[in-house]
Amino acid sequence: MKILVTGGAGFIGSHLIKKLIQQRHEVVAIDNLNAYYSPTLKKDRLNRFLDPKKFSFIKLDICDQAAVDKLFSQQEFQVIIHLAAMPGVRYSMNNPKIYEKINVQGSLNIFQAGVEQKIKKIIYASSSSVYSGNRKFPLAEADHIQEPLSFYGATKRALELMANIYAHNYPIETIGLRYFTVYGPWGRPDLAYYQFVKKIIQGKPIDIHNQGQMSRSFTYIDDAIQGTMAVLQNQFSLGKNHLYNVGSEREVKLLDFIFLIQDLIGKEAHKNFINIQPGEAQRTKADNSKLKKLGWQSQVDLKQGMGEFIKWFRRYYEL
Numbered sequence: 001m002k003i004l005v006t007g008g009a010g011f012i013g014s015h016l017i018k019k020l021i022q023q024r025h026e027v028v029a030i031d032n033l034n035a036y037y038s039p040t041l042k043k044d045r046l047n048r049f050l051d052p053k054k055f056s057f058i059k060l061d062i063c064d065q066a067a068v069d070k071l072f073s074q075q076e077f078q079v080i081i082h083l084a085a086m087p088g089v090r091y092s093m094n095n096p097k098i099y100e101k102i103n104v105q106g107s108l109n110i111f112q113a114g115v116e117q118k119i120k121k122i123i124y125a126s127s128s129s130v131y132s133g134n135r136k137f138p139l140a141e142a143d144h145i146q147e148p149l150s151f152y153g154a155t156k157r158a159l160e161l162m163a164n165i166y167a168h169n170y171p172i173e174t175i176g177l178r179y180f181t182v183y184g185p186w187g188r189p190d191l192a193y194y195q196f197v198k199k200i201i202q203g204k205p206i207d208i209h210n211q212g213q214m215s216r217s218f219t220y221i222d223d224a225i226q227g228t229m230a231v232l233q234n235q236f237s238l239g240k241n242h243l244y245n246v247g248s249e250r251e252v253k254l255l256d257f258i259f260l261i262q263d264l265i266g267k268e269a270h271k272n273f274i275n276i277q278p279g280e281a282q283r284t285k286a287d288n289s290k291l292k293k294l295g296w297q298s299q300v301d302l303k304q305g306m307g308e309f310i311k312w313f314r315r316y317y318e319l
């Protein structure tokens, strides 16, 4: 298939492109390489992690309606995998407008162009952050979404609701993937696991939010990609509009996570205990039974996955 991947220079996007190329799909990737975190890391994913000869890359901002329309007038896609977004809970609390602009308006440009080109399937990234106001665990797709606590979560929920409207009014299938804290090599520097590893190696203090009373479903990148591929490869219609949790069912306590990283690095962290930050969920725990029905199974445990990440981190930064 000819597949458009938005956010192709991103963490999940670049790993997904690798898998799609392996499976002989034709990939067109777009990304604006913005500076929310290091554009060098984004370019390195495209040029060092991936083989740039094996896919097309176009530097393009999804908020630029004319550029999106031009792309769709020049190329025909069978599927869109829409990952481009402003990610990150904490940054969204002080910068809500950029989240609305990219995650809502930018996404609408992509969905609208897809509908006009009569594309059959759009798979898009949502987030476990939509559940941040929910109190029943594990978090399941059928649960009523209480109020998300962050602007980031709210824009992802808005995207889900808009995808729903497209699916009900046009001959298009929209599938939202609620990723749960995805980590691994070539990962995102704004996320806590990346900062913990960096600071412990450098001997700098780490901030431990909510005095350590937090827990997460961590998802290794290969498992997240397998989940994305399970949805892509499913030959049967999944229905008009579908949501899938992509996350491990294992809930890991923050302090246990830090002990694991200390063990893997062989160095103790200087711990700075602070309060919970605005927008943060205290707990995530995925119910992944729906994705399992498509044959998906989480394969990589946290120790192995963090070991892979730390190996990559030391190599990449020559530490």
Ligand SMILES: NC(=O)c1ccc[n+]([C@@H]2O[C@H](COP(=O)([O-])OP(=O)(O)OC[C@H]3O[C@@H](n4cnc5c(N)ncnc54)[C@H](O)[C@@H]3O)[C@@H](O)[C@H]2O)c1
Residues within 6 Å of the ligand: 006, 007, 008, 009, 010, 011, 012, 013, 030, 031, 032, 033, 034, 042, 060, 061, 062, 063, 082, 083, 084, 085, 086, 087, 088, 102, 106, 125, 126, 127, 128, 178, 179, 180, 181, 182, 183, 188
């Ligand atoms: N990594 C996680 O733990 C996680 C968890 C839940 C949801 N998600 C979602 O999955 C998707 C991918 O996440 P990621 O971790 O790979 O993030 P990422 O930031 O590494 O990737 C997103 C990419 O989108 C690009 N982008 C942003 N704005 C754009 C614009 N206006 N035009 C074109 N490109 C633009 C960025 O430059 C970046 O390369 C995002 O939608 C994110 O919200 C990620």
